[in-house]
Amino acid sequence: MQGLFFFLFMNSLSFLTTISTSTDTLTSSQILRTSQTLESSNETFVLGFIPGINLNNFYLAIWYKNSQDTVVWVANRDNPLQNNSTNDGFLKIGDNGNIVLLNSSSNNNLVWSSNQTTVTKNQLVLQLLDNGNLVLRETNVNDPTKYLWQSFDFPTDTLLPSMNLGWNFEKNTEKHLTSWKITGQNPSTGDYSYKIDFHGLPETFLVGSDRSLMYRGGPWNGETFSGLPEAKMQEDTDSIVFNFSWNEHGVYYSFSTINGSIYSRLVLNSYGQLQHFTWNQSTKTWSTKYLYVFLSDDCDQYRKCGPYSICGAHASPVCKCMKGFVPKNERTWNVNDFESDGCVRKTNLDCKSDEFYQMVNVKLPETTKTPVFVNTTMGIKECGDLCRRNCSCTGYANIFVTNGGSGCVMWFGELVDIINYTKGGQDLYIRQAYSKLGTPSSPEFGASSGIKWFQSPPNAVAGDRIVVLPAKLSVNHH
Missing domain, CATH: 3.50.4 (Hepatocyte Growth Factor)
Structure with missing residues (x-):
């Protein structure tokens, strides 16, 4: 039975064609092999396959054309395509409307799927947009609200202009950044995530691999998150616009560039640092606009000082009770064990x-x-x-x-x-x-x-x- 399925599947592939020229679109009758790419119409982004540390492992990824080692999205980050030859793997639009990555050297085993559930009998296309968003849509539909699937809904470690992080309350879905295991080398899921919690006032958190809260960025104050005052001081106000939206539909954080020709990205690296890069066209390099080193001092540690106390990075000791409060446990407080008990009135x-x-x-x-x-x-x-x-x-x-x-x-x-x-x-x-x-x-x-x-x-x-x-x-x- 398995042999019959394989024969029928391979027979169906005979009707598919590979793309022959650089294009931004893959149709239902085409496949994208590991040696091929899609390229956005403005020649900014490329979709293709990148090798892992093990050169026989490949990942479906999006990167900048002018900076090929700058990867902004990875599909199968935790399940690489194990490829023994150049054309063993391929990407296609499946019969059920899903985008699928298959390995032809192992009975066309499924490596990755978009897992979208909307079923349609209409013709579909996969398109890499000028903003770096990979979208699955019906052939004659260009309304972003009607995309069947899009990579912007599944960020990896990078936030691009017009992407957003946060929550959609109507769909009960959430988007956040998760670092690579090793930035620039191993794209598998890393140790840090950067998320928004919408309970109370929406706040940003750095979360560890064990789901422990490591750093709290504070609520949005109209200019920045209150726990990141350095962001306000260091931002490039001539080129970057930060946006925060919070209403009955959801809560989102995003940024955009005033000059659309400026390449800019926000990256959570494998050390738990949030870096904002802007492309320098004259030097052909990325410059860091500002850097959030979340755990750079003792006060960055989540709840470092316990209740009713204040942390001062340049104070000694770093934790002191608020006026009118005293340590709850004098003994532990005196040996700098602040977190366990904090202060009381x-x-x-x-x-x-x-x-x-x-x-x-x-x-x-x-x-x-x-x-x-x-x-x-x-x-x-x-x-x-x-x-x-x-x-x-x-x-x-x-x-x-x-x-x-x-x-x-x-x-x-x-x-x-x-x-x-x-x-x-x-x-x-x-x-x-x-x-x-x-x-x-x-x-x-x-x-x-x-x-x-x-x-x-x-x-x-x-x-x-x-x-x-x-x-x-x-x-x-x-």
Whole structure:
């Protein structure tokens, strides 16, 4: 029976033709062999096969034509085509409408498939677009919303302009970057992923291979993610536009180039670093616009200091309790074991007389695992009044720093993973028991982290309901 299937399959291949000239499209009647390529019409991107460390292993990949060692997407990253001769493997559009990569030297075993489930009887084509997106579509359909499958929905380690990362709430699908095992050498799944968590305020996370959270980038503040202030300082505002969209349909992060002729890419490398490269046409090389070295100091470690504490990269020790808090476990704290217990309040709150102090230049506390209230239109005064009236509210802040600040986020639990910066960051208002001593002394981490005090109004009441509001947001920055 297997022999009959193989005979029928090989007989069906006799009706297929290989592409003979450089083109951006593969039809249902054609196959793409390992020695052949597709090329986007603007001659920017190439689809073809690249060898692995083992030269008999091949991967279906997309790369830049002018920089052939710069691979931006790999289909079969964890299942290479084991190819003993130049033309043993081939790519085709299968009878069921899937893109399939087959190995003809081993009974045409399936190596990789697009696994798309939409069935159509219409003629299909596979096309490499000018933006680097490989799409499967019906022959006469050019509407991007009607593509049957596209590589942009399945990123590997690279984000290109017009790609996005994040969540589609309607389809319950997610897109993220995952590093190569060895950047530039082994494209199999690596140790790091860069993802967006949409619970609370959407935040970026660096995730390890064991799904452990290693670094939190903070929520989007209208300019950048609050835990990446260096991105705002180092970005090339003349050529790059960063976009963030957050509404009832989904949450996405992307970037675009003002000058469409500029080649630009964001890459998560095998060391867990997020690099932004731009092509230098004069030198024919890639230059790094900015580099996120996530784990460059102790404060980058996720939840390094535990609850109600602040991490300062240039302080000694790096972790200190917030004003009005003391180490929960003095013994472990004194041997620099900060993470396990963190800090606790020195004096219990009584709601009516509670005060709020303002911290500046900080990464806002985590919102994805702590109950929060989110409203994108409320101002900081209204936000503060609402927090004061709810005795469970532990802190509040503006969501956005643009145009003088706007939006409201309130926390109703422990405040964790706060970092103090010398520049950048945001203002955070912390609930504190009334201090008979008046205005406190200067903060622990430098003059830039100034503290201001605000007392609760006398009519503060307890028991307001905690609500996580759906937020509507679509912003860009350049």
